[in-house]
Amino acid sequence: MRRNALAAGLLLAATSALAPHAPSRAQQAPAERRPGDGTEWGYAGPSGPEHWAELSANHKVCAEGAQESPIDLRGGVPAKLGDLRIEWRPVPLRVANTGHSIQVDAPPGGRLVMEGRTYELLQFHLHHPSEHLLDGRRFPMEIHFVHSGPGNGVLGVVAVFVEHGAPNEALEAVLANMPAEPGASREAADARATVQPHRLLPAGRDFLRYEGSLTTPPCSENVDWAVLTQPIQASPAQVDALARLYPSNARPLRPLHRRSLLRSER
Template sequence: MKKILLVLISLLACSGAAHADATLWTYTGTEGPANWGKLSPDYVMCDKGQNQSPINIQKALNTPLARLQIRYTAAGKDIVNNGHSIQVGFAAGNTLTLDNTRFELQQVHFHAPSENEIEGKSYPLEAHFVHADKQGHYAVIAVMFRIGKANPGLAKLWRQMPGEAGKPTLLKDSFKPVDLLPKSLAYYRYSGSLTTPPCTEGVRWLVLKNPITASRGQIEAFEKVMKHHNNRPIQPLNARVVVK
């Protein structure tokens, strides 16, 4: 039971969904990213970690990477403004198989502008598909958005996007996570961390190479609700290698 509770607490921290946690860290001011590691002993990795995310992906090594084994069948369950992002929760049934391990999709949330960069390029919006295995290890698929045609998947979510932080509400429109994936699943891979406190390391990051589109209005609608940028600054790569 204790192990299960620790996993649940860590998942909430990953998403920023714990209401009590919302008062402990922010994206601006004295409780912003530069000071996360000082806000709580639980957040020490935000300062001391050597494999932190996000990063600027550059000079990636050409390596034969396995094709992503994604099986997304369950629709979105609920949507919430947790004070840090807009987050969509899912029932069981959406899986990513990676390194012979099955990861279950827990939630999808968004950052504007993007947290990761590709060859120094920042995107106006980034979605994180957060998965966890039975031991509480994380794998995150990141999808970039560029300005272009309105995104039908986002349109379904934004119609019910909560304007203020609060409790999750059930989704009325059927939304499937594949609605926010590009046709090509080519990706970069690196070892990193959660991009929010407690900045836990050992996260498998899979950043898709090809962005999808969102209209300027859709991105502005998200920014208006968030009221500020919700991206952690780029972290040092240190001794890590990025592969593609």
């Protein structure tokens, strides 16, 4: 895709009307930490996932927790969960390389309503390859839309699998603006450019629900997960662009233990 055509599309997106913002909020419990916060962790070697719990007293649950993520999503008990109501807003195209992922922070007011509870979109970020598996299948990418929840410290994360196929325009906007340097953040050349996060969603909204954790330290078990079962597509070149910066930023699978996995039923 040509960049100028893309820029025109983004400009169009930027003109869509915005309702007045909700009161400003502090970023609550971001799923990704920035380098230099004193608890360096990574995905390989002595700071890799099998050592996360040793790196800080705050990370103990990474090793000891019984409600950890990600998991292999198999089967699921059919349940009347209702629809996922997703009311996200256009997000300014400011892309951060956190050192653990590529992340875009959302302005206030983007909402998710799940099982009668309201969550607010904080950010979305990318994993290569996917962290969750679907009936044993790993996908080339997984996108996490992280929301603050209604309760104290509760998060709601909507996960979207990405399979190889046609290029995705919204994803291209993110990839074309991602900085290579960990800790860096880059704004699009057009400061009014936005990305529409709902264009990173599949048409089908069937999902799997379970109670889990952050997939990064401190691995807190406070996440209401909703994993969409229909993947979106991205071109192999788009997946490769992320893979060049992040050859693997996927935590290994954790056991399901005594948790229930629910499958949305209409």
